[in-house]
Amino acid sequence: MGKDIREDIAWAQINKDVLKSLESPRKLYWVILLVAIAMVGVAVGCEIYQYNVGLGVGNFDNPNVWGLYIATFIFWIGMSHSGTLLSAILHLMHADWRKPIYRFAEAMTTFSLMTAGLFVMVHLGRLWQVYYALPYPSERWVWPNFQSPLLWDAMAIFTYLSSSVLFLYIGSIPDLAICRDNIHQGWRKKLYTLLALGWEGTDRQWRNFRITYLTIACFLIPLAVSVHSIVASDFAMSQQPGWHVTSFPPYFVAGALYSGCAAIITLFIILRYVFRFEEYMTLPILRKTVRLTFAIAMVWTYLNCIEFAATWYSHDEAAKAVLIEKATGRFAPFFWGMIFCGSVVPFALMVKKWQTSIPVMFAVSLLLNLGMWLERWMIVAPTFSHGYYPWTWDEHMWPSMVQWGIVFGSFGWFTLLFMVFCKVVPSVSMYEVKEMVYHRSLAKKKEEQAVKEELAVKGAN
Amino acid sequence: MSVSNLLENWSKFRHTHPVDDKGHPDWEAYPSDIKWAMSIDLDACTGCNACSVACYAENNLPVVGKEKYSHGQAMHWMRIERYWDETAGVGEFSADQGARFLPMMCQQCEAAPCETVCPVGATNHTEDGLNSQIYNRCIGSRYCSANCPYKVRYFNWYNYPEQENAWPSPLNQQLNPDLTVRTKGVMEKCTFCKQRTYTARNNAKTEGRPVQDSDVQTACQEACPVGAITFGNLFNPESQVAKQWQSQQVELTKEVQDKDEKEGNRLRGYRILEELRPYPSVMYLERVRESAV
Numbered sequence: 001m002g003k004d005i006r007e008d009i010a011w012a013q014i015n016k017d018v019l020k021s022l023e024s025p026r027k028l029y030w031v032i033l034l035v036a037i038a039m040v041g042v043a044v045g046c047e048i049y050q051y052n053v054g055l056g057v058g059n060f061d062n063p064n065v066w067g068l069y070i071a072t073f074i075f076w077i078g079m080s081h082s083g084t085l086l087s088a089i090l091h092l093m094h095a096d097w098r099k100p101i102y103r104f105a106e107a108m109t110t111f112s113l114m115t116a117g118l119f120v121m122v123h124l125g126r127l128w129q130v131y132y133a134l135p136y137p138s139e140r141w142v143w144p145n146f147q148s149p150l151l152w153d154a155m156a157i158f159t160y161l162s163s164s165v166l167f168l169y170i171g172s173i174p175d176l177a178i179c180r181d182n183i184h185q186g187w188r189k190k191l192y193t194l195l196a197l198g199w200e201g202t203d204r205q206w207r208n209f210r211i212t213y214l215t216i217a218c219f220l221i222p223l224a225v226s227v228h229s230i231v232a233s234d235f236a237m238s239q240q241p242g243w244h245v246t247s248f249p250p251y252f253v254a255g256a257l258y259s260g261c262a263a264i265i266t267l268f269i270i271l272r273y274v275f276r277f278e279e280y281m282t283l284p285i286l287r288k289t290v291r292l293t294f295a296i297a298m299v300w301t302y303l304n305c306i307e308f309a310a311t312w313y314s315h316d317e318a319a320k321a322v323l324i325e326k327a328t329g330r331f332a333p334f335f336w337g338m339i340f341c342g343s344v345v346p347f348a349l350m351v352k353k354w355q356t357s358i359p360v361m362f363a364v365s366l367l368l369n370l371g372m373w374l375e376r377w378m379i380v381a382p383t384f385s386h387g388y389y390p391w392t393w394d395e396h397m398w399p400s401m402v403q404w405g406i407v408f409g410s411f412g413w414f415t416l417l418f419m420v421f422c423k424v425v426p427s428v429s430m431y432e433v434k435e436m437v438y439h440r441s442l443a444k445k446k447e448e449q450a451v452k453e454e455l456a457v458k459g460a461n
Numbered sequence: 462m463s464v465s466n467l468l469e470n471w472s473k474f475r476h477t478h479p480v481d482d483k484g485h486p487d488w489e490a491y492p493s494d495i496k497w498a499m500s501i502d503l504d505a506c507t508g509c510n511a512c513s514v515a516c517y518a519e520n521n522l523p524v525v526g527k528e529k530y531s532h533g534q535a536m537h538w539m540r541i542e543r544y545w546d547e548t549a550g551v552g553e554f555s556a557d558q559g560a561r562f563l564p565m566m567c568q569q570c571e572a573a574p575c576e577t578v579c580p581v582g583a584t585n586h587t588e589d590g591l592n593s594q595i596y597n598r599c600i601g602s603r604y605c606s607a608n609c610p611y612k613v614r615y616f617n618w619y620n621y622p623e624q625e626n627a628w629p630s631p632l633n634q635q636l637n638p639d640l641t642v643r644t645k646g647v648m649e650k651c652t653f654c655k656q657r658t659y660t661a662r663n664n665a666k667t668e669g670r671p672v673q674d675s676d677v678q679t680a681c682q683e684a685c686p687v688g689a690i691t692f693g694n695l696f697n698p699e700s701q702v703a704k705q706w707q708s709q710q711v712e713l714t715k716e717v718q719d720k721d722e723k724e725g726n727r728l729r730g731y732r733i734l735e736e737l738r739p740y741p742s743v744m745y746l747e748r749v750r751e752s753a754v
Contacts, residue, residue, distance in 0.1 A: 054645035055601070056618025061533025063612050065603040125601015125616065125646025132581040132600050142598070145582035150604055154580070238608040239574055239737055384607070388734060391542045391565070392612040394533060 004284045005100070007441040011434050014280075018175075018426045018433075019182055021275035029274050029419065036415040043409020046402045047122060055125055059400035063392040064384045068403045069123035071376040072410060075259065076116035077157065077231050078252070078372065082260025083109025083164065084224040087171070088217040096439065097288050099432040100280040103175075104271055104418075105264050106168040107427065111417040112263075113161045115410050120154070122406055149233040156230040160223050167216045173199050173209065174431040191424075228256045235379065241318035242326075242383040247310065251303040258300045258342075259372035261293035265365035267418070269358055271427060280428050283356040290355045297346035297368070304343070318388050325386040326378060330395060334374050341371025491696075495662065495672060496590035497653050498695035498713070499679075500705045500730070500744040501564055505689035508562030513539045515684030516566075518635065519654060521642050523627030529619075536615050538651040539566040539681055561748055564681070564690070567592060567613045567651035568733065568741035571713060575605035575614060583648070589658065590695075590742060594650055601646040610734050613650060620645040653692070654679040674700050695742070706730070711744050 050057050060067055087102040121127055133144050133154055144151050177199035180192035199205060229249035236248035245251075268289065272281040311319045326335045345367045354360040385394040421427070516522065516539040523536050542563040573592045575584050583598035584605050594614075606614040621627040622642050628635075636642060639656040643649050654677075661677035674693045682690040693700035695713065706712070709730025710720045716738050720728050729747040 053624060054617065054619040056529070056534055056645075059532065060616075060618060062535070062606075062615065063533070065606045065616060123602070125603065125648075126599065127646075129600045132598060143582070145577075145579055147577045148580040148582075148604065149578065150580035150602055234604075238578065238604075239610065240608065387612065388610040388737070389612050397533060 004282045005280060005433070005437060005440075007437060007444050009279070009437055011437075014430055014433055014437070015178055015182065017276075017279060018428050018430050019179065021277065021428070022179070022188075022423060022426065025275050025423065026273070029423070032270075032274065032415060033419050036412040036419060039409050039412020040416055041409075043406045043413065046405035046409065050122075050402055050406075051127065057400060058403045059398065061394065061397050063387060063389075063394050064381070064397040066123070066380055066384065067399045068377070068407045069119050071380040072373070072407045073116050073119035073123070074231055074252070074376040074379070075373050076112045076119065076410070076414070077228060078256035078259045078376070079112040079263050080109040080116070080160070080164070080260065081224055081228060081253070081256035082264050083107070084167075084220050085257055085260065086264065087167070088220045088224070091217050092214075092221075096436050097285050099436045100277075100282075100428050101264070101268060101285060101289070102432075103168075103172065103425075103429045104267060104422065104427045105260075106164065106171065107418060107421050107425075108260070108263060108267060109164045110161070110168055111414050111421070113157060113164060114417065115414045117157060117161070118410065118413070120157075149230065149237045152230045153234055156223075156227045160227040163216065163220055163223055167213075167220055169195075170209070170213055170216060171429065172425055173197060174201065175426045175429060177201065178430055179426065188424075225253055228252045240383050240387055241316065242311075242322035242386075243379070244316075244319065245307055245310065247303060247306050251300075251307060254296060254300040254303050255372060255375060258293070258296045259369060261289065261296055262365045262368035262372065265289055265293060265361055266369065269362045269365070271422065272358075275422060275427065277428055280433060286361065287355045290349050290361065293365075293368070294346050294349040297342070297349070301343040301346075304339075322382055322386050326382045329382070329386070331378065331382050335378055338371050338374035338378050341367045342375060345371065491590075493588040494694075494696055495588075496695040496713070496742070497569065497658060498590075498693070498702050498706065498742040498744070499569075499653070500691045500702055500709075500746060502689045502691075502746040503561065503563060503748040504729075504746060505687040506562045506564060506748075507687060508541050508543060508560065509686065510541050511684040511686060512564055512681030512690065513537055513541055515680040516651070519637055519680035520652070521636050521640060523617075523621035523625065525619075525621075525625070525627065534618050536617070536621075536649075538613075538615065538649070539564060541565075563745070565611065565613060566681070566743075567653075568611055568739065568743045569651075569653060570739035570741045572738060572740050574608040574610060574737075574739055578604045578608050580604065589662070591653055591655070592650070593652070593655070594648060596641060596643055596647050596649065599647045601648065603648065605648055610737050610739065614648055615650060617643050617645050617647045617649065671697055673697070674702075705746075706744055709744065709746065713740060713742065716740070 058067060058069075083102075083105040086098050086105040090098040090102070121130060124130060133151060135143055173196060176192050177196040180189065180196045183189045183192065229252065232248040232252035235243035236245055238244065265286070268281055268286060271277055308323060311323045314320070325331065345364060348354055348360070348364050354364070385397060387393070517524065517537065520538060522538060525535055529535070542565050544561045544563065546561070569591050571586075571590065573584075573586070576586060576592060579585075580602055581598055581600055583595045583600070584592055585595075587593045601616070603616055606612070606616060619625045622644065637656070657677050657679065661672055665672045665676055672694050677692070679690070679692050682692045691702045691705055693702040695703050695706065697703060698707075709728050711718050711730040711732065716735060718731075718735075729749070730744050731747060732741045732744055735741070
């Protein structure tokens with residue numbers, strides 16, 4: 001097992017190390033950035049083509065009206081959940097170990113939500129009329145339909161995104177002030193001056209800061225649960241076989257936390273190497289994240305079993321047919337792939353030796369993410385091709401390269417946003433790491449004191 | 462629209478379940494005295510596809526061509542489904558009895574699964590009991606289609622009038638001027654020939670009399686050589702469709718038809734996927750065979 005953060009590290013050293021990441025990442029950073037831009041280019045090309053010709057180029061058909069777009073949309077929404085889990089829930093629980101890694105988790109939340117939002121747009125037939133879904137004042141009194149889960153979805157995502165951005169921003173203010181104070185000129189100076197909101201670190205500012213941060217953290221937790229429950233409602237509120245399942249909201253929330261945690265492990269490893277954060281993103285932290293991921297993986301597996309059992313023992317013949325189709329039909333490789341990646345691979349997380357092995361954890365986390373993407377694909381696709389109406393059963397529909405290209409590009413888009421963010425905003429929270437180091441050194445001193453006193457008492461006796 | 466307005470007219474904005482407030486035959490709460498309905502006699506249907514062709518011509522449906530048809534991107538609002546009887550085992554079909562045909566179009570459900578889920582309210586219920594689709598309002602989320610158990614909503618995957626050349630000249634000359642040509646990204650579906658029923662209603666209103674069967678025929682009904690399709694106002698006890706529904710003991714607001722036991726075996730009327738409770742407005746009359754299979 002690797003070293004944890006040193007208790008005696010100087011505060012100035014922390015500033016220096018983190019600020020260095022804004023200036024000189026490894027060369028790999030630029031490679032990743034270029035690859036991401038190329039991927040976005042592919043997606044933009046596909047989207048322009050689709051926008052001009054129509055959605056038909058995605059190779060949709062009559063029963064299969066939603067495809068990879070909606071599956072990937074759920075994937076990105078899901079990935080956004082662990083940022084909140086790590087930063088808000090663990091913040092309230094005073095879990096110290098989250099401090100060096102929560103900032104990037106929050107950034108992940110924000111950017112994956114933004115990516116998910118794009119999918120809503122990409123999937124629309126008439127993108128240019130998207131504002132119809134907003135309740136804007138209209139002279140004709142035409143409002144959106146508040147009965148539709150899609151509308152709840154739009155509102156939930158918007159609320160969650162705005163709250164997450166606020167949470168991320170407020171939590172970064174003290175660090176942005178440090179950046180401002182350490183840079184003397186250029187656009188960065190202007191940017192940080194603007195963003196730091198005149199932070200000086202006075203007692204009054206710290207007090208207000210703490211209260212605000214705590215309030216938003218409390219606000220964000222129910223929001224995170226609600227947002228994915230509502231995404232689940234898109235399916236559970238419909239009456240299609242395979243979707244009309246009561247346990248969908250908790251199942252989606254568990255799946256969201258699961259894929260988010262897996263993504264955190266992946267990004268942890270990438271950031272740690274690319275921005276030289278070995279000192280702060282330590283292996284004991286990785287080990288704790290890995291254990292958390294395993295626990296959530298088991299919750300997800302349980303809910304998955306519940307869903308299958310409920311369908312199997314119900315009288316809903318159509319839903320049962322969809323389940324059988326998933327397990328034995330043409331979707332079988334994906335279905336069993338999902339079971340393997342989502343429920344079997346996590347046991348690798350329990351091997352003590354592997355928990356702190358960077359290459360193994362990287363590979364495992366990628367597999368978990370793949371499993372979670374397959375889960376979403378398995379929720380969306382089979383119900384369409386094997387619905388209530390046998391006449392429309394469709395064995396052949398397969399997404400075209402346009403759909404795949406846009407899905408592929410979305411990963412580039414996310415990476416691009418994330419990498420740019422990490423280069424501009426300190427992705428390790430400096431002030432919280434200082435707190436953590438301070439508390440730990442205090443605890444260590446107390447311990448030493450206690451030992452000394454004990455020895456003194458013994459000596460006296 | 463203000464909040465107070467919303468609260469005052471809450472009942473208006475809230476859809477009530479058709480069974481809750483509209484007990485057939487009283488239908489006190491129904492907004493108009495018209496409820497369009499259909500019945501299709503499968504015993505008469507020969508699967509000739511005339512209805513489907515008439516629908517194409519009447520409603521300006523784009524002809525997508527072989528390739529797109531095989532991709533499942535056809536735009537037929539009315540399709541003839543063909544079923545063979547299964548004989549020995551799964552996958553083996555007998556041609557002895559011939560095929561069964563089932564003309565399938567929008568079932569114009571009273572509690573339509575498509576209406577509640579549209580984020581912008583582009584699909585909603587008209588006063589004469591149809592699921593209307595407002596093309597201008599549609600943003601193409603396709604949730605309505607996802608939730609339609611019959612899969613009878615058709616999406617414009619391509620920009621047919623321009624890019625796809627669905628009506629090469631001089632076919633564009635025969636487009637029906639009474640309704641629009643839809644463009645890409647819009648969901649569309651059977652309207653029970655809205656343009657015809659609308660005219661019929663207005664004419665009847667001008668003349669101060671109720672709508673009669675002789676006022677209106679849908680395009681498919683008109684084209685059917687064997688007269689398998691009956692269409693009319695279900696609220697008018699004199700209409701043929703109302704008589705048929707009544708004689709078959711099929712009621713619009715009943716989820717499970719409790720038919721007279723003595724008559725039960727002789728009655729042929731049923732509605733498709735009734736158990737999902739969309740309360741469809743189309744009744745099918747089962748096919749009778751010389752020898753039961």
